[in-house]
Amino acid sequence: MILIAILYVILGGLVGIAINHAADILPKHGTVRQWPCCPACAAPRPYELWSALGAILSGKARCLQCGTQRACLSRSIIVELTMPALFAFLWWRYGFSLQLLIFSFYTAILMLVTVTDLEHRLILNVVILPAILFALVAAFFTNGMLWPIAFMGGLVGFVSSYTILLISRGGFGTGDVTLSTFLGLILGYPHIVLSLCLGAFLGGFVAFLLLITRRVSMRTFIPYGPFLTITGWIMLIWGASIWRYYFH
Numbered sequence: 001m002i003l004i005a006i007l008y009v010i011l012g013g014l015v016g017i018a019i020n021h022a023a024d025i026l027p028k029h030g031t032v033r034q035w036p037c038c039p040a041c042a043a044p045r046p047y048e049l050w051s052a053l054g055a056i057l058s059g060k061a062r063c064l065q066c067g068t069q070r071a072c073l074s075r076s077i078i079v080e081l082t083m084p085a086l087f088a089f090l091w092w093r094y095g096f097s098l099q100l101l102i103f104s105f106y107t108a109i110l111m112l113v114t115v116t117d118l119e120h121r122l123i124l125n126v127v128i129l130p131a132i133l134f135a136l137v138a139a140f141f142t143n144g145m146l147w148p149i150a151f152m153g154g155l156v157g158f159v160s161s162y163t164i165l166l167i168s169r170g171g172f173g174t175g176d177v178t179l180s181t182f183l184g185l186i187l188g189y190p191h192i193v194l195s196l197c198l199g200a201f202l203g204g205f206v207a208f209l210l211l212i213t214r215r216v217s218m219r220t221f222i223p224y225g226p227f228l229t230i231t232g233w234i235m236l237i238w239g240a241s242i243w244r245y246y247f248h
Contacts, residue, residue, distance in 0.1 A: 008091050009084045009091070011087060012083045012088065013051075013080060015104075016081075019079055020075070020079050020080065021036050022127070023075075024039075026116065027119070036050050038063040039068075043065035049064075053076075053077050090103055093237070098141055102138045109182075113127065113128065114226045114230075117223045117226055118223060118225075121173075121221065125175075125178065132178065136151075136154075139185060139186075152188070152189035153183075153186075153191065153192040154181050154192075156190075156192050157182075157196070158177060160180065161176055161179075161196070175225065176225055179225055187239055194242065195228075198234075199224070199230070202231055203224055206227070
């Protein structure tokens with residue numbers, strides 16, 4: 001079992017590499033089937049340099065053809081280190097189970113959404129719409145959740161976020177609506193309500209700190225998606241305990 005756990009952590013590292021590739025290529029309307037390559041000269045990267053961490057350790061962070069520095073290097077390293085840690089935590093919490101596999105998939109989706117929204121202000125339909133379909137099916141099997149509870153969570157997530165979209169006039173995007181719908185499906189009702197409230201609080205708190213430190217102005221657009229993904233992941237793992245603490 002220890003060997004399987006180690007292999008699962010390694011899988012987390014490979015998922016991190018895949019997330020970085022998707023975050024690099026999908027916002028440019030590419031597909032994940034494209035071979036990783038240098039954005040400057042389009043030279044394909046060899047297998048051993050697909051990993052940003054591996055490229056750094058081998059001293060080959062620059063393109064072997066044109067010498068251009070690898071793009072988004074810091075982000076790539078953070079993702080490649082974070083995903084194995086998260087997969088290790090999920091293994092420790094759930095063991096080898098269907099719930100482990102489903103929650104690992106959700107974790108990868110939320111990480112990818114976080115990266116693309118931070119870097120490009122985009123929550124991509126090519127990512128979130130298939131994830132919504134997956135969540136609809138997975139609701140039958142995840143932790144005994146009844147499908148109507150998941151469906152109600154998705155409906156509440158969609159309606160509440162779409163209402164905010166209509167009244168915010170640009171402060172909230174359609175990607176935030178689809179993300180909220182996805183979170184509603186994986187969290188269920190009523191946990192999605194608390195997740196959205198916590199996301200709003202976290203977003204407002206961070207925006208306030210950025211304003212008083214003059215890192216942003218009142219006209220600066222701050223992506224809301226990362227706050228939703230952070231509080232959504234927390235509620236995914238500890239939602240039942242948090243809800244009982246506040247409401248029972």
